[in-house]
Amino acid sequence: MASITISLDKCNGCTICLKACPFGAIHMANKKAVIDMAACTLCGACAEVCKFSAIEIKEDSGQKKDLTAYRDVWVFCEQKKCVVQSISFELLGEGRKLADKLGVKLCAVILGSGIEALAEELAERGADRIYLVDHPALKSFQDEPYTEVLVKLAEEYKPEAILCGATTIGRSLVSRVAIKINAGLTADCTELDIDLKERLLLQTRPAFGGNIMATIITPNHRPQMATVRHKVMQEAGIEKGRKAEVIKKSYPEEVFKSRTRLLDIVEEIGETVNLSEADIIVSGGRGMGGKEGLALVGELAKALGGAVGASRSAVDADWIPYSHQVGQTGKTVCPKLYIACGISGQIQHLIGMQSAKVIVAINKDPDAPIFKIATYGIVGDVFDIVPALTKEFKRVLKK
Amino acid sequence: MNIIVCIKQVPNTTDVKIDPVTNTLIREGVESVINPFDAYAIEEAVRLKERCGGKVTVLTMGPPQAENALREALALGCDEAVLVSDRKFAGSDTWATSYTLAAAIRKIGDFDVILCGKQASDGDTAQVGPGISAHLDIPQVTYVKKIEEISGTVAKVERMTEEGYDVVETPLPCLFTVVKEINTPRLPSLKGMMRAKSAKPLKWTAEDIEADPAALGLDGSPTRVIKIFTPEQRKGGEMLKGDTADISKELVELLKDLVI
Numbered sequence: 001m002a003s004i005t006i007s008l009d010k011c012n013g014c015t016i017c018l019k020a021c022p023f024g025a026i027h028m029a030n031k032k033a034v035i036d037m038a039a040c041t042l043c044g045a046c047a048e049v050c051k052f053s054a055i056e057i058k059e060d061s062g063q064k065k066d067l068t069a070y071r072d073v074w075v076f077c078e079q080k081k082c083v084v085q086s087i088s089f090e091l092l093g094e095g096r097k098l099a100d101k102l103g104v105k106l107c108a109v110i111l112g113s114g115i116e117a118l119a120e121e122l123a124e125r126g127a128d129r130i131y132l133v134d135h136p137a138l139k140s141f142q143d144e145p146y147t148e149v150l151v152k153l154a155e156e157y158k159p160e161a162i163l164c165g166a167t168t169i170g171r172s173l174v175s176r177v178a179i180k181i182n183a184g185l186t187a188d189c190t191e192l193d194i195d196l197k198e199r200l201l202l203q204t205r206p207a208f209g210g211n212i213m214a215t216i217i218t219p220n221h222r223p224q225m226a227t228v229r230h231k232v233m234q235e236a237g238i239e240k241g242r243k244a245e246v247i248k249k250s251y252p253e254e255v256f257k258s259r260t261r262l263l264d265i266v267e268e269i270g271e272t273v274n275l276s277e278a279d280i281i282v283s284g285g286r287g288m289g290g291k292e293g294l295a296l297v298g299e300l301a302k303a304l305g306g307a308v309g310a311s312r313s314a315v316d317a318d319w320i321p322y323s324h325q326v327g328q329t330g331k332t333v334c335p336k337l338y339i340a341c342g343i344s345g346q347i348q349h350l351i352g353m354q355s356a357k358v359i360v361a362i363n364k365d366p367d368a369p370i371f372k373i374a375t376y377g378i379v380g381d382v383f384d385i386v387p388a389l390t391k392e393f394k395r396v397l398k399k
Numbered sequence: 400m401n402i403i404v405c406i407k408q409v410p411n412t413t414d415v416k417i418d419p420v421t422n423t424l425i426r427e428g429v430e431s432v433i434n435p436f437d438a439y440a441i442e443e444a445v446r447l448k449e450r451c452g453g454k455v456t457v458l459t460m461g462p463p464q465a466e467n468a469l470r471e472a473l474a475l476g477c478d479e480a481v482l483v484s485d486r487k488f489a490g491s492d493t494w495a496t497s498y499t500l501a502a503a504i505r506k507i508g509d510f511d512v513i514l515c516g517k518q519a520s521d522g523d524t525a526q527v528g529p530g531i532s533a534h535l536d537i538p539q540v541t542y543v544k545k546i547e548e549i550s551g552t553v554a555k556v557e558r559m560t561e562e563g564y565d566v567v568e569t570p571l572p573c574l575f576t577v578v579k580e581i582n583t584p585r586l587p588s589l590k591g592m593m594r595a596k597s598a599k600p601l602k603w604t605a606e607d608i609e610a611d612p613a614a615l616g617l618d619g620s621p622t623r624v625i626k627i628f629t630p631e632q633r634k635g636g637e638m639l640k641g642d643t644a645d646i647s648k649e650l651v652e653l654l655k656d657l658v659i
Contacts, residue, residue: 001487002617022627024429038462042490042617045627059617080562140565143529143539168560172541175529179497184621187493187524206630208410208521213630221621259538260569263555268563276561280658304658322544322580323559328520329435329579337657354633358657360650375636376650384643392647396655 002059004042006033010054017046017055022212043214067199069158070222072129073099076150076164076174077110077122080140084110084118086235086277087165089125091228093236094192095163096126098201101194105129107159108244111149113139116248123244125236130246131157137256140265141169144258147176152251154181159223161201163192166227167276178225184218185225188332190232190355201226209328209351230276231334232355268323275324280306280337283326283353286313287342287363287382294319296383297341300390303397309333309353311343327352342382345370362386400453400551403507404444404477404514405500405531406437408461408468409521433468436516439577442584443546444514445476451549454478456507460488460499466600473595474587480600481507487605490617493522497530499615502608504535511551513574517542525576532574540567544580 013031025039026046033046033054047055075095077088092108099106108127110118112134119130131153137145150173154162164170166188178185191204195217201224204215218224275281282304284297294314301308309326310319326333328348338356343349345361345368353359354373361374362385371377378385411432433441444455456479457472459465469480483503491499504510513532518525525541532539544564545557551571558565559578587595605615613619639646 001612001615002490020627037486037489038464040489043624043627045624048626057617143541147533168542168558171525172529172539175493175526176533176539178526178621179494179530179533182494182621185493185526186622187522187526202625207523209523210630213628214624215626215628216622216624218621219623260540260567260573262565263568264566265560266557266563266566274561322578323563325579337654358654359633360654371638372635373633376653377635377638378646378650379638380643380646385646388643388647389650392651393658396651397659 002042002057004035004040004047004055004057006035007054007056008032010052012052014051016049016051020045020049022208065220067160067220067222070160072105072107072157072159073102074107074109074159074162074223075127076162076170077108078165078167078169079110079112079115079118082112082115082118084121085165085167087167087170087230089235090230090233091163091165092122092125092127094228094233096236098161098192098194099128101196102160102199104160107131109150109153111138111146113137119244119246124238124240124242126239126242127244130244132246132248133251134248135250135256137258140262141173142258142260142262143172143176144260145256146173147180148255149251150174150177151180152255153249154223160199161224161226164225164227166229170227174225174227181223182221183223183225184221185227186216186218187227189226189228192226192228200224209347210354229332229334268321275307275309275326275331275333278307278333278335280304281309281326281333281335281353281356282306282339282341283309283311283343284314284320284341285311285343285349286317287344288314288319289342290317291319293342293383296386296390300339300341300386300393303390303393306335306337309338311346311349340370340374341386343370344368345373400447400451400512401510402444402447402453402455402512402514403504403510404437404440404455404457404472405528406441406457406459406468406472406516407434407519408432408459408465409434409519431464431467433471434516434519434521436518436520436577436579438516438584439579439581440514440516441472441475441477442582443577444512445585446582447512447546447549448476453511456481458483458500458503458507460484460491460496460503469600470595470598471587473598474591475585476588476591480598481603482600483603483608485605487612487615490620491615492620492622493524493526493530494621495615495619497527498534498619499608499610500527501531501534502610503603504531506603506608511571512549512554513572515574515576517576517578528574528576535574537572537574538569539574539576540569541576543575543577546575546581
């Protein structure tokens, strides 16, 4: 069993570890650090900051496995209705950098039905090799057949890393795959890098609602799997005519079996732009006063070709469906531009949008917390300013 | 119908603040609460019981004080509570956590439905729910926003997607992770609170759930946290001043390159 110990000889009571512990598990007694074992998660943050090497974490790290058979960086490419989703291009862009650092191939994995033509597109986006599985059962995403196929591919071809979008499909799928192949999986990464010496994927992600960041590795298991947040990585460029090796795989019918059955796919009307894919989001909160007020937000979004978001209070008041909610209990978004209209900026909302590149806040309350993080702030009447902005944007964009 | 609902006790994110001087998390005064998404799972479990009969067992893995979260769940209408707690679980990542919970579920035995919140608000991974179903080798439907129909052997549910929702039919037993839209959780009843106060949650150790020690805690976790740091806090920028017309012109000028 793994354990953590503090050497009383080495600890000089500096308390730096108290501050470093994200779980509040360390206190001082007789000028020495003491760990509350019930709260400690062995995360190692304390051991890292200790200047006196007084904290030691021991694990029963059996034999170091031989991982040399695992090569290449894989990107799981999502397709819907035979259209490759933009997240896949972002992953190919990032995957290219990682594969180059490691000196290995970048491979795309694509599953679907009638998708052979998509290979060309993936090659032009930088894939050196494409694993393609085409079967009617893979037409739309289903947990079990997608899991089985990805497991089979990974077991046969042994990638050292697999990247996947942190989308509803991605998170559902690779969580299941990682268990079946005993792999490490890190969720919702916003930064990836390589430690060349150990050939490790360095996965950095926000936790505690973005209040802290953690860098995570998978030292002794392969593949190293990560889901990656949408809109954070740069899309791979298109290199016309670029070719890749295509490996088409087929499997016995039982691999495609699914206990769940997809009866219908419903696309909700009105939601013309998918929030998590949107480059521009205009959001409304309680300050918009009601459905009519929120319509002004919709008009601005339309003028900008953006999506409509909302704060929790607007959703709870039934002014707009839950699918538009941004924040802790809604969606996490990362657009280039986020315009918050009549949103005060509760921490739960900020968690969902504070990684936007540019934030504009319009609110009548000069002390609203949203202004603390806004790139541009406007104190004023939303009913006055939002329509004026719509008009002005329309005028400029028409040119 | 036997329903198991898995919950997690988390620090209340609203209370987590950054010390502006030392740039570290301020933990004082941070209370522990049931993960907000799990409240919807608990409510849905109780509604399923009201709809189909049966019983709800609430399960958590955590330190001894996680018992408080179980009592809250009992007050909300769950019938039985199980706490799996052992020093051996310390350092569990999502792989080891889902392994441990799956082992506890096997010990509970008979179940038709497992409900989880879509993710926990501290880790935000959304990996433990699907991890449990993978360990148990049962079907899963994630991001469920509505259970349309459910009988003893089959259920029809709506799974939220980026564009709308999928309608999915699944045999039982099955694991669902649920989103906020599925219901509005009730408040605890007085009777529930009284019952919760005197209830005695079952407490199981690693040995009780017959878990493989090598698959537990830090040793059973493929991933390792190597660094924890505070992100640079976003700073407020420029305040635009003037009358509406001036402000609009100025802002549009500032954003022009971004929107064209």
